[in-house]
Amino acid sequence: MIPWEKRAEEMVEKQIRARGILSERVLEAMRSVPRHLFLPEHLRESAWIDSPLPIGEEQTMSQPYMAAKMTELLAPEEGDSVLEIGTGSGYQSAVLCSMGAKVTSIERIAPLAERARETLSSLGYDVSVLWSDGREKGELAGEFQGVIVTAAAPALEAWWSEALAPGGRLVAPVTVLSGSERLLLREKKAPGEYVDTWHDYCRFVPLLQGRTGGYC
Numbered sequence: 001m002i003p004w005e006k007r008a009e010e011m012v013e014k015q016i017r018a019r020g021i022l023s024e025r026v027l028e029a030m031r032s033v034p035r036h037l038f039l040p041e042h043l044r045e046s047a048w049i050d051s052p053l054p055i056g057e058e059q060t061m062s063q064p065y066m067a068a069k070m071t072e073l074l075a076p077e078e079g080d081s082v083l084e085i086g087t088g089s090g091y092q093s094a095v096l097c098s099m100g101a102k103v104t105s106i107e108r109i110a111p112l113a114e115r116a117r118e119t120l121s122s123l124g125y126d127v128s129v130l131w132s133d134g135r136e137k138g139e140l141a142g143e144f145q146g147v148i149v150t151a152a153a154p155a156l157e158a159w160w161s162e163a164l165a166p167g168g169r170l171v172a173p174v175t176v177l178s179g180s181e182r183l184l185l186r187e188k189k190a191p192g193e194y195v196d197t198w199h200d201y202c203r204f205v206p207l208l209q210g211r212t213g214g215y216c
């Protein structure tokens, strides 16, 4: 069996660096996180392929390149507070955490939130996973240097931009045509003052309303 570190290295070179992601910090994060351990056991062998993968509850973990691209756009610095909407498997949270970000992640499906919490803590990633609808602010307080949305949003929720600290960055797949999204990077220059730029086209599972699936 090929050791996972070798497969991670190959994934980084062929799928990520070859497509133009050159930030060494991002490449190192993508090499260091054991992506296979965020998948159901029967899919672990497929962890390193160039594709999104199912994680149960009709949800998916993003393709490696897409996770890397969003991380590059978000550009988290050591010690930054980052908010993720759409924990899923917890993989993207682990990538950000491995770069030194303090990550809070919101998931609406209870069994996914629970599993992500277990996986992250068993691997030593200190991430706070909340079971909630990330379209709403709820009880969440404080400012974030980064906000990353990993489900397709018809539009940005106002509170995501408001929760950004000045100088902060928001990355989200925003629906541009029915069934097609495009990555939007929003940089906050000052309260109410933003610079938006559009990046890769992509496909994400939809951002849905309300939390579901029991208690956690």
Ligand code: SAH
Binding pocket: 055, 059, 060, 061, 062, 085, 086, 087, 088, 089, 090, 091, 092, 093, 106, 107, 108, 109, 112, 132, 133, 134, 135, 150, 151, 205, 206, 207, 208, 209, 210
């Ligand atoms: N970042 C994840 C993949 C995300 S898949 C990973 O690395 O594995 C998108 C996730 O967003 C799904 O788990 C879905 O349940 C969740 N989601 C969808 N709408 C949501 C909402 N309104 N609030 C919080 N999570 C949501």
